[in-house]
Amino acid sequence: MTSAGVQASRPGGVLYDPLDPETQRNPFPVYRRLRDEDPVHRVASRNFWVLSRFEDVYAAARDTQAFSSARGLTFEEDEIAKLGLAPTIVMMDPPRQTALRRLVSRGFTPRRVAGLEAPIRAFVVERVERMRAAGRADFIRELAGPLPTLVVAHFLGVPEEDRPRFDAWSNAIVQANAAGRVLTNVADAVADLYRYFGGLIEARRAQRRDDMISALLDSELDGERLSDAEILGFCFVMIAGGNDTTTGLLGGAAALLTECRDQRRLLVECPERIPHAVEEFLRLTSPVQGLSRTTTREVTLRGRTIPADAKVHLLYAAANRDPREFGPTAEALDVGRRIHRHLAFGSGPHFCMGAAVARLQSRVALEELLGRLPEFAVDEAAGRYAPGPFVRRFESLPIEARA
Template sequence: MALRYDPFDPKFRTDPYPAYAELRTETPVAHHPAGAGQPEFWALTRFADVWDAVRDPATFSSAQGLTFFPDEIGSLGIPPTLVMLDPPVQTRLRGLIGRAFTPRRIAELEQRIRAFVKERIGELTERAAGGETPDLHQLFSAPIPVFVLADLLGVPESERASFTPWVAGLTAIQNDGFAIDVDQVSGQHAVGEMLGYFSEAITHRRSCTAHDDLISALVTTELDGAQLSDWDILGFCFVMVAGGSDTTASLISHAITLLTEAPAQREILLAEPTLIPSSVLEFLRLESSVQALARTTTRDVTLHDQTIPAGQKVMMVYGSANRDEAEFGRNADQLDVLRRPDRHLAFSSGPHFCIGSHAARLQATIALEELLAAHPRITAEAAAGERHDSYFVRAWKSLPCGDLSR
């Protein structure tokens, strides 16, 4: 019997990596039939297959949504956003939002991010000195991308206390089922509040453009000779928040978790901190924040003697592809901060390559540089932590830390 990619199995979700290894070997094109309230879909688990598929939007389309759920688009009450479009429209829109994520503009944020990171480290240190076991994720990793998003979107510091729960609400319910354990009512309320806030911000920016943020840039931008609609701009805001918060936060927390499990690799980074920027991709490769997202076939596709019919949802299993021995060698399931792969899927690839990759890498780099400089022996107590129970992402809710000695 062929092995199944089964994210509905709680044991699979807890530790999917042994199943991924078997799937890559035995069933690289896995079929999950419909039944018991579960949808039909397929899954690609080898690196080469996922790499080719995400770079072929004509065959593997994003326009029907990114999950295996058949009716996900519109669940948040807004039109399809950037990640649910195909070229050429997606290409033009991506070019607009890309203005906020150029390496130059992100680098301008570095001093502000570094100051904020040091402030968060001070909070961890103070809590530990007071006898607490600080929560690395809640007190350190999670606030960093929220700070950066607020900065990019022009949310004033006086209003950021409200922005934080809105981000948490949206990331929890995005795409109708990313998180299994979410309070849907609370999450939808948070999304509604954020929708209202950004609608007012867009109206204000249209009458007063003396702001230096993404919303101001978008309200003055034209596409095919016409200004972007409010819905277009709201969609951009939602893509940024939904895609740039929990993923980056979990990247930072996963990095400390992996270094805790591989002390020899930590020693390499402590001896040569200049390796930290390049090691960020290795952390994300080994513990991919986004484990899998779907495409929909536009024609019949045959891979490894299996034919996927047209119109089928196909999961791109990044978490498996990023550990494929055929691409990364025999030690693909081990941390190697010296690894320099020619290609990777840490941020996907092709037209939907993560538009916020520069921002995510910068945040993680600064966080690790400053944290390891202040507390070189810090540990992540993963056994005492709590993960989101999600079909698609591998993310922390809480992660206690220890050994904050210098």
């Protein structure tokens, strides 16, 4: 095994093990080899396939007829059986997923998203100032960890007094994600959370408020309404999908900005470039490294045949650094890069429903961080990555908070 978790099993062969801790810390060398040498790769030891070129991952994510989400999103065979949860929108295929998504999207109005900006900014300013006063802090504990939890709580309409309980359940679910169990193995937290949201649904049914759950209760399409189980499932997906992903983006952006001083200067001098830069941070960090599908039929790609019923891992993070799509500087940070599309939020029917929310909090966090602490520096070598093959994120990252 080399330092990047790559092993040549035959001349020109690539051995990719997403569960290898060194690969999780720095997966980019093996991603490069997968793209260049074996773009339709089979991980024999775990019996799944891997796509890594932009063109292939993009096409597979959009082709839900051949690449199904209904049998889970990891390369584990029996994931759904282990779940013990009602299948949620991310683990369904069209047309049912399309219908549910249409109903749920009524809760994601631009007005509701824009309404989050003031509480996000107030929280970020408080935390950035706290880091400044302390001089040294843990960027994840102070800001990148709690911000997304606060945002999901606001969005769902969790009252202030229930926040400590909500935060504890969110943390349990995020820990489970880190252990490589996407949406699984968190039975106690999920049961508590479901009980709690069951109560919240009842309260909103009796009296509507201006929050997501009230909107979901009211959404109706062609005479169809969401069941309580579907609303609960959706709350769960928001918590499981909205937390450590955003933490990953913010921690990764802080590390890139520490490394690339010239790029940082561009943003400090021209903060109006930040929204565009967020897309470049999304592309390069790709917090969701990859998710799997199951083939519904035989698929032939680049001369190789993937059988029906095979797990295929779509490596969004490898695709997002593919020079065939992004040119020879694909692996470098360029905050002015022209980006037509990227795969950090997936693509096609399952494109991230929280993209606008994630973009908003990342923009505000970077505006306040760069505006108030333009000389900040994080210590990547002293930071720690959360274990797990699916979401890549720092779980601790020391920061020197210099103005």
